Amino acid sequence: MTITTEFRLRSSALPLVSIPTTFPPDEIVCSHALCIEPDARVFIVEINAEDDVSEAQLAALDEVVTVTLLGERGDKTVFKLTVELDDSISPAFNPERFDGVKMKSTTITPEGWHETKEFKDYETFHDFHITFEDHGISLDLISITSDQSSSNNATGEGLTDRQREALTLAVSRGYYESPRQVTAAELAEELDISQPSLSSLLRRGERQLLTSSLDIQESLNTLSR
Incomplete structure (x- = not known):
């Protein structure tokens, strides 16, 4: 059984929200994230090529440590960014807390992150939710569904x-x-x-x-x- 959730994370300290806040794009897409050390993450981000955001502009952001231009994907310019996390939220992004969480592409706007994540069970999602709230990051749940393919319950969720x-x-x-x-x-x-x-x-x-x-x-x- 798995739990698929759609939600919004809201905090000015969230990584990468400075990009659509500072530069022309209304939103960017993060297709991959990797922990390299407790207070730093590597993100693969896609930005509309027509917005003409350069490596130098991204490197000038306070949170960005390094920038690598990876190339073009359709109408998107793809960058690899090493980002230093704000001390106030860094513990919330510790990957050891959330074994079994699968990330799908994240849309990032000035208001925060719009994410869809797959969790191995409801308890894992609950821990994820509480951890982010404890570190000052609001989580607004949009939807939550469970995959009942492994269940013997013929009525699925069983709701009237x-x-x-x-x-x-x-x-x-x-x-x-x-x-x-x-x-x-x-x-x-x-x-x-x-x-x-x-x-x-x-x-x-x-x-x-x-x-x-x-x-x-x-x-x-x-x-x-």
């Missing part, structure tokens, strides 16, 4: 249509962001139900997703007997 509707609305409206962008009362009004009914839908839906993702339904059934 109403639970799925409530959870989907809550995620899309920012209920699970920090700080929350919408209240439970506002969600209940949009669904035309009472606030206690909404809270019950979300609670039962969250429990079903967690038990399904953690594959612990059999243990819970045993304990409840």
